[in-house]
Amino acid sequence: MRKQTNPDHGPRGTVQPLALNVVAGGAGFIGSHLCRALLDRGDSVLCLDTLQTARPSNLRALEGQPRFRFIRHDISQPLPPEVLRLAPRITRVWNLACPASPPHYQRDPEHTMLTNVVGTNHLLRLAETAKARFLLTSTSEVYGDPEIHPQAEDYRGNVSCTGPRACYDEGKRAAEALAFDYARAGRAQVRVARIFNTYGPNMDPSDGRVVSNLICQALRGDELTVCGDGSQTRSFCYVSDMVAGLMALMEAEIDGTEPVNLGNPAELTVNELLGHVIALTGTRAPVVHRPLPVDDPRRRRPDISRARALLDWAPRVALAEGLEATCAWFAEELASEPAAAGAAG
Numbered sequence: 001m002r003k004q005t006n007p008d009h010g011p012r013g014t015v016q017p018l019a020l021n022v023v024a025g026g027a028g029f030i031g032s033h034l035c036r037a038l039l040d041r042g043d044s045v046l047c048l049d050t051l052q053t054a055r056p057s058n059l060r061a062l063e064g065q066p067r068f069r070f071i072r073h074d075i076s077q078p079l080p081p082e083v084l085r086l087a088p089r090i091t092r093v094w095n096l097a098c099p100a101s102p103p104h105y106q107r108d109p110e111h112t113m114l115t116n117v118v119g120t121n122h123l124l125r126l127a128e129t130a131k132a133r134f135l136l137t138s139t140s141e142v143y144g145d146p147e148i149h150p151q152a153e154d155y156r157g158n159v160s161c162t163g164p165r166a167c168y169d170e171g172k173r174a175a176e177a178l179a180f181d182y183a184r185a186g187r188a189q190v191r192v193a194r195i196f197n198t199y200g201p202n203m204d205p206s207d208g209r210v211v212s213n214l215i216c217q218a219l220r221g222d223e224l225t226v227c228g229d230g231s232q233t234r235s236f237c238y239v240s241d242m243v244a245g246l247m248a249l250m251e252a253e254i255d256g257t258e259p260v261n262l263g264n265p266a267e268l269t270v271n272e273l274l275g276h277v278i279a280l281t282g283t284r285a286p287v288v289h290r291p292l293p294v295d296d297p298r299r300r301r302p303d304i305s306r307a308r309a310l311l312d313w314a315p316r317v318a319l320a321e322g323l324e325a326t327c328a329w330f331a332e333e334l335a336s337e338p339a340a341a342g343a344a345g
């Protein structure tokens with residue numbers, strides 16, 4: 001598609017029905033990359049974000065772009081009238097709005113749950129009114145501490161509904177249920193992505209995730225924190241691969257009544273990840289062990305057969321390449337921090 005400077009008018013002044021995307025959580029880590037990719041393909045983007053966990057610089061970089069608009073809004077609250085008024089123009093509604101790092105989503109668990117359930121309902125209603133397609137970013141956390149390995153979409157999971165992760169895990173499970181009910185009732189075209197661990201530029205240095213923590217600690221010369229004995233596994237997907245998967249899923253002509261795993265199946269232990277970070281940064285900082293968080297999953301690896309079959313999608317960026325780009329980005333980011341800034345927690 002040819003890019004235009006004026007979002008609404010074509011070459012001879014004809015009104016062009018350009019795609020208008022509502023991206024909730026668009027100032028966050030994955031959301032900011034998604035907004036950028038949508039703008040790059042010529043779409044317009046209306047970003048809604050609380051800026052609770054988003055880096056302000058993610059938003060600043062987007063605000064300079066034509067066809068981008070930001071409204072500070074908490075999706076657990078009714079959508080502002082100015083968004084509802086745009087319904088006739090909205091073609092896609094993306095829900096990426098929720099803190100995703102355990103320390104962040106556990107800070108206000110009630111709000112995390114309401115963001116997932118009530119917030120998703122507000123956006124589904126918007127999609128229904130607008131006759132727009134809706135995509136929910138769900139999570140590998142719906143599988144909890146899995147007894148099946150790797151995790152395929154038909155595995156129902158092993159989630160504690162009473163533990164400290166429940167506000168997020170169960171919130172996302174309820175959001176999925178809601179989305180599929182809208183789909184079954186023919187109220188909205190729905191897509192549900194189950195996102196596995198993702199990393200890359202635009203992560204918040206204080207996010208508390210293992211990739212951002214280890215890289216920032218190594219770059220600052222701080223102690224490297226490993227939870228438990230480091231033998232637990234995760235599978236890390238580079239953010240450009242994740243965004244490509246989300247866009248492919250949104251545009252796929254599928255019936256949308258099933259979730260789709262998106263992630264990189266290359267599984268490694270936290271200790272192996274630590275080894276990569278040490279090799280990349282050359283840090284000589286000591287490793288310290290912290291208690292394993294409650295309900296911390298032992299193993300996690302996506303089975304992406306469905307994404308391969310339906311979307312012809314698979315990750316392309318190898319861990320070494322992705323970690324190198326991420327380290328370079330964090331190095332620049334930390335260099336611009338005030339000297340007294342504390343370590344990532």
Ligand code: UDP
Pocket residue numbers: 101102197208209210211213214225226227228232234270292293296297
């Ligand atoms: N973890 C760690 N050091 C840290 C932060 C996390 O060893 O500084 C561990 C954490 O306990 C978990 C894994 O790394 O086993 C991945 O944690 P993260 O918070 O990145 O993602 P999630 O647990 O949500 O998959």
